[in-house]
Amino acid sequence: MAQESTRHSNAAPAGEDLDALRERIGAMERMGTGRDGRAGVMPTGIAAIDAHLPWRGLPRGCLHEIISREGDGAGPGFAAYLLARLAVFGPVLWLSPRPDAYAPALEQLGRPGWTRRLLLVQARRRDELLWAMEESLHAPGPAAVLGEIAAADMVASRRLQLAAETRGTTAILLRVGPIDAAARAGSVAATRWRAESAPSGEWPFLAPAEFSAEDGGENESHDPQPIAWARKDEIGPARWSIGLLRCRGGRPNDWLLEKNDETDSLAVVSPLRDGQAGEEGTGLAR
Template sequence: MRPKPAIEALRAQIERLECRSRRSRSVLPFGIAEIDSRLPGGGLTLGALHEVAGGGNGTIDGAAAALFAAGIASRTKSKVLWCITKPDLFAPALAQAGLSPDRVIYAEAGDDKTVLACMEEGLRHGGLGAVIAEIARLSMTASRRLQLAAEGTGTIGIALRRWRRQTEASDFGQPTAATTRWRVSALPSTPLPVPGVGRPRWLVELIRCRAGESADFELEACDDTGHLRLPADLVHGPGQAEDGRRSASG
């Protein structure tokens, strides 16, 4: 006997939900045990929305947050859609964080509403590795739409919170449907055994993690493969790190 149409429709809906659940379990690891162990599944959930913002030092921390997002996107496999309101991204800096210019598609929009629409369309497309959107405000309704769009295709979405006025920064504390929420602040660069500028360091704060715990990490900034690294003096301790630097320069 052929199943009734209502039963067939219910089975199809269950199948779609199961496929969405399987996609949401895929993750993008950072490759640093201290971070991945804090994230459900051992990495950033693919097919999900994540939020990234800079700390309190304005443009400097905002740039660090953008490079953090670029590093994540660079470790995906396909093209990256970056939705912006003004063309002020520095492509060579993104390349230093692993995101080469030939992988980035820029969509310039006039306001947050249009940027969010572009981001949602990009997430629904299904052929992109990541979709990043620079926005000042993100409501619960808008974030839910983005989360559902990401779940439907398995594409990772990053809402890069960027404020034109400092008063807008308070919106970052409002609840959203994002799976994780990160804040990135610039720190003094890694010391070198000789005069020069070492690798930049960031304070990376995991402020919110669904089904996980908050944490903060002192890390060396993304390299040209998009990977972060624990500073040597934090891995080995100050004495061992100093011995290592002396050996390298000897």
């Protein structure tokens, strides 16, 4: 409901004439195609997510939010994954109070060499960071701007959305903090995601059973038990639990993603609780 009321306050003042209003509605409907008509959707590269999103990808020139717990690497990981894909369109900026994004790992979340298009910006204070983010969205050059921030209010998110529209630059807010509070906060973002680490998967090869079966003929006495134990202890491919909490014109959903270290891509392991995720997010679903 809070969302609805802010929508109204966002609407045109009484004095605005109908043409201007039509223009605004038109702009909302064109969202994702960019002002100059160029295709403005960036596929996430994760088939299930692209199929679920109403735009078949993430609309560029919009604000998107990723919510993540403090001390969880999945938030910055998912953000970097999206930023790497956006870097195809031009240089990308990562703004943060502490520049602790670590390039060797970022590099593994996208196409080789994508970090050459990445600029890291340190803005210690919240107001500085929001200023820098807006400034970067207004400037020619960047394809996407990511800002790490604990909390952004309605006013800030609306300003960022407007700034993102001016040049069709994609804005991503990485909100690091308690998930529940951030998920309830108002925002005009086109999408809001939740990113959390999940227990890693299993390596797809050399399952202990197969191993012992193959070896079985020669080494009947070989005990597979220690091998199975060692495998269980090892960390498998990284998994993230990704939730779409809000989506303009779409439904919330949850996915369990697994990273393929060979191809540096993400794939859905299995859909979780399809359609019933995020009680907080349902207010926007249409």
